[in-house]
Amino acid sequence: MTTTNRQFRLAARPQGLVKESDFRYEEAEKPVAADGEFVVKTEYISLDPSMRGQMENRADYVAPLEIGDVMRAGGVGHVIESRNPDYPEGTLVAGTFGMQDYAVVTADMPRVRRLPDGTDPVLALGVLGTTGMTAYFGLLDIGEPTPGDVVLVSGAAGATGSIAGQIAKLKGCRVVGIAGSDDKCNWLLDELGFDGAINYKTADIGAEIDRLCPTGIDIYFDNVGGEILDLALDRIRDNARVVLCGGISRYNATGPVPGPVNYFNLVFRRARMEGFIVLDYADKFEAAGREMSQWIADGALKQQATVKDGFKLLPSALIDLFTGANTGKMMVKTS
Ligand SMILES: NC(=O)c1ccc[n+]([C@@H]2O[C@H](COP(=O)([O-])OP(=O)(O)OC[C@H]3O[C@@H](n4cnc5c(N)ncnc54)[C@H](OP(=O)(O)O)[C@@H]3O)[C@@H](O)[C@H]2O)c1
Known part of the structure; x- marks a missing residue:
């Protein structure tokens, strides 16, 4: 050696x-x-x-x-x-x-x-490491999904987003993902069973969210921030949960980044927007890992x-x- x-x-x-x-x-x-x-x-x-x-x-x-x-x-x-x-x-x-x-x-x-x-x-x-845990606790603990909820996930073909969307499906939600290529969108639809997918690089994002989530959004799982967060905030339903997981669109910014313009919709819609850090759930990782391992074994969760x-x-x-x-x-x- x-x-x-x-x-x-x-x-x-x-x-x-x-x-x-x-x-x-x-x-x-x-x-x-x-x-x-x-x-x-x-x-x-x-x-x-x-x-x-x-x-x-x-x-x-x-x-x-x-x-x-x-x-x-x-x-x-x-x-x-x-x-x-x-x-x-x-x-x-x-x-x-x-x-x-x-x-x-x-x-x-x-x-x-x-x-x-x-x-x-x-x-x-x-999926059994940090990003899987982030998806699990962000969606289940902050997002609190219930069957029938409409869930929008950005960064949906990434490590965290792809698991968050699949867990939402497991919980009986209708799931729409946003990702950066047609191949990624096809993977979300064909392999992971998402109900809709939007290529944010080519689509009119707002119009596509309206088409795929015509009654609005119950949970927005945000990995990217920026314009997509604003478009989602504009389309939340009453009592929606906006899960602030990450904001990759701003990580390379060289100056101050503007905040979301549509945040006041949280007031009108009696909604909640909440950030979290996965490390705070460390004492629950083992139990979450057991549950996700079972989902993987059952073929219900794919990485x-x-x-x-x-x-x-x-x-x-x-x-x-x-x-x-x-x-x-x-x-x-x-x-
Ligand atoms: N809160 C926490 O405790 C916690 C823990 C872990 C991760 N996170 C956050 O979760 C997010 C995802 O992390 P990950 O490790 O799973 O990475 P990932 O999603 O596997 O990879 C990052 C993806 O972000 C997308 N992206 C890059 N630049 C973008 C932009 N300007 N606008 C929109 N999308 C962009 C790219 O996909 P496209 O082809 O779709 O653009 C890329 O594949 C990150 O924001 C990260 O910081 C938070």
């Missing part, structure tokens, strides 16, 4: 869309575990839009990175060296191991999950992943999230 630890570090704070030059490739020595610690060899690394925010110098719900830091990223890998009896060599784990081959993990590092032998890492990083092969593709894979090159969960297989 090689002792070189390939890493991507933050080289520059991004201006606008993230660029490859915002990352610096380095080769360090493989770390060694101290007492109570263990070393993980990462095999799959997750790419998430929130990584763009961590590259900026602003306080958020997680601390920003400093220039020179190893890029923070979720991953799955095996324990290859251990001085912690709870995590013996060979244990499969998921955690925030960073954009690197080897991570040394202290016993009390938050959010390290032991995965049962034989777990599919692609599922563990996707697609865009898996790039090769460590050096990590920066471009992150950039690709902002151009919509992924369908479902974006990750890189690194070894």
Whole structure:
């Protein structure tokens, strides 16, 4: 086994869309575990839009990175060296191991999950990982779906949106997704069973929402913010729930972003718009994972992943999230 630890570090704070030059490739020595610690060899690394925010110098719900830091990223890998009896060599784990081959993990590092032998890492990083949990708790806890509700999902062919829409279908809702290509829309309709799909890059979005949701929207699951949020707000029904999951349309903005113009419809429609951070549900992840695993086993919940092969593709894979090159969960297989 090689002792070189390939890493991507933050080289520059991004201006606008993230660029490859915002990352610096380095080769360090493989770390060694101290007492109570263990070393993980990462095999799959997750790419998430929130990584763009961590590259900026602003306080958020997680601390920003400093220039020179190893890029923070979720991953799955095996324990290859251990001085912690709870995590013996060979244990499969998921955690925030960073954009690197080897991570040394202290016993009390938050959010390290032991995965049962034989777990599919692609599922563990996707539908059974952070984005799946985000869809599950955002839709069920904040959206509170009831049968017959009309649910509109933006970013619908992405990791979070595709799972949120399918869970809404499982709960008996009528689901319309918004995504950035005809292929993605066909996938939502033909493979995932959505009731309607809108290509926001070519359609008159408002007119299509009116056509596909003629009685209005009960739940809007928002992954993108911006103009689409405004169009949805204009079409909510009484007691609607607007789930603020993300706002990717604004993540690369270089200046202040205008707020939604149509927010006052929340008053007229006695509606609720609420944000959430999935990490606040961490103590419920295990139970949610069991329920979603059963749905997967029953064929009622499907995951697609865009898996790039090769460590050096990590920066471009992150950039690709902002151009919509992924369908479902974006990750890189690194070894
Ligand atoms: N609240 C939380 O705790 C939490 C946790 C995880 C993720 N999130 C948020 O959930 C959202 C989805 O994250 P994800 O990891 O599942 O990523 P993802 O949806 O798998 O990938 C991002 C997708 O966003 C779409 N997109 C990119 N730029 C866009 C734009 N300007 N307007 C509209 N769509 C755009 C692209 O698809 P198209 O081809 O359709 O454009 C792309 O595939 C993000 O906003 C993320 O920050 C929130």
